[in-house]
Amino acid sequence: MKDFITQEIKNENAVLVGLITQDQNEDKVNEYLDELAFLAETAGLRPTKRFLQKMNTPNTATFVGKGKLQEIGDFIKDEDNEVGVVIFDDELSARQLRNIEKEFKIRIMDRTSLILDIFAMRAQTSHAKAQVELAQYEYLLPRLTRMWTHLERQRGGGGTIMRGPGETQLETDRRIILDKISRLKQQLKDIDKQKTVQRKNRGKLVRVALVGYTNVGKSTLMTLLSKSEVFAENKLFATLDTTVRKVTVKNLPFLLTDTVGFIRKLPTHLVESFKSTLDEVREADILLHVVDISHPAFEEQIEVVEKTLFEIDKTEKPTILVFNKIDAFSHTVKEEDDLTPKKRENYSLEELEQTWFSKLKENCIFISAKEKKNIDELKELIYDKVKEIHITRFPYNDFLYQDYEEDMPDQGDDQAE
Structure with a gap:
C-alpha cells in the first residue's frame, strides 16, 4: 500500500x-x-x-x-x-x-x-490494507496541526477539492481525512459481511485459534499442524491476514486459525481496525496460546495477550498454553553459596515446566516447533480438547473416536476461506 x-x-x-x-x-x-x-x-x-x-x-x-x-x-x-x-x-x-x-x-x-x-508494509489483502489505512488516518487526524500537505491528490475521483469561503488548508485536510475514514469504515463493513457468510459456511466444525505475542512461532506451528505452507519469518508481524486451514487428527476434523500477533503498547487504532480479523478469536471454541519460553519477559507477554484477549472477548474459552522454542531456552546457573534471591533467569526449563504443570495441569505443554519436539503430544492434547466439543455437536459419530492401529494421516491443505 x-x-x-x-x-x-x-x-x-x-x-x-x-x-x-x-x-x-x-x-x-x-x-x-x-x-x-x-x-x-x-x-x-x-x-x-x-x-x-x-x-x-x-x-x-x-x-x-x-x-x-x-x-x-x-x-x-x-x-x-x-x-x-x-x-x-x-x-x-x-x-x-x-x-x-x-x-x-x-x-x-x-x-x-x-x-x-x-503494518502498511506487511498488508497484502484488500481487507488488511483497508484496516491499516483506517488506523493510519485515525492516528493522523488529531496530529494535523503539524501537517501541511495537499491531500486533494488522495481523495480519488476526477478533479480536486475546492475550499469554501474562509476554509483553511488545515480544515480542508481534516474534512478530506474524515471523508476517507467514513468510506474505509463502510468498506470494512462490506468485507465483514462477506467474512460472516464465509464463517457460517464452515458448518459446525470445532474451531481452534492460535493466539499469542508477535514472533512466538504461531505461523511455524500452523505449518506443522496443517501440513501446508504458511508464511513465517523471524520478524515482528510477519503476517497480518487471518489464515484458516482444515486439519484432521486421528480422523477428527477441525478448523485451525492463525491470527495476528499482539504486542505491548499496541495502538488503540489498530485494535479497533482489526476487530473484524479478531472475530476469529471470538468465534473460536479453543485457544492455543503460543508463548516464547526463551524470551526473558515471556510472563509479561502472557499477561499482555490475556489482557488483549479479554478486551476482545470476555467469554472464557478452553485454552492450552503452548510454550514454544524450548530449543532456544537458556538460563544462568546460580551458585550454591549465593544468598541472593533466585531470579527468573536462574530457573531451569525443568523447574519452569514443573511450575506451570502444577498450575495448569494438562492445559499446558512445552514444545519446539522448529525442532518438531513434542508435536505428537501437542496433537494428542488438541485431539482430546476438540473431541470433548465435537461429541456434543455430532453425538452419533462414534466411529471417529475409535482407536485404530493405523490412524488416518493428518491433512492440512484445505483452506477454509
Missing part, C-alpha cells in the same frame, strides 16, 4: 528514546527498547544509539527534558552518525511532535507510527 502516510524510512540510522519512570525501571525500559529496536529493524532501519532519561512523567512539550533534548540534538548534528530518524518508545502528542521536529529537523516517529508503518 503506497499512501501519503506511509513513509520511506528504510536503510536509515535510527536513534531510540525511552523514559525511566515510577512504572518502569531501567531494566524494563531497556527491554522495551530492545523490542523497539526489533520493530525498527523489521521496518528496515538500523538502530545505532539509545537515550534514556529518568522522569516522573513525560515533558508535555518535548517528551524529554531540555538537557536530554540537547544531548540527543548534539548526537544528531554530528555528521559521522548519519541519523535519519528518531523513534520514541511512547506515543507522542501533536505538540510534542511539532516541537521535537523543530528542534532536530529530521524525521520523528513514535512506537505507534512505527507499528503502523510496519
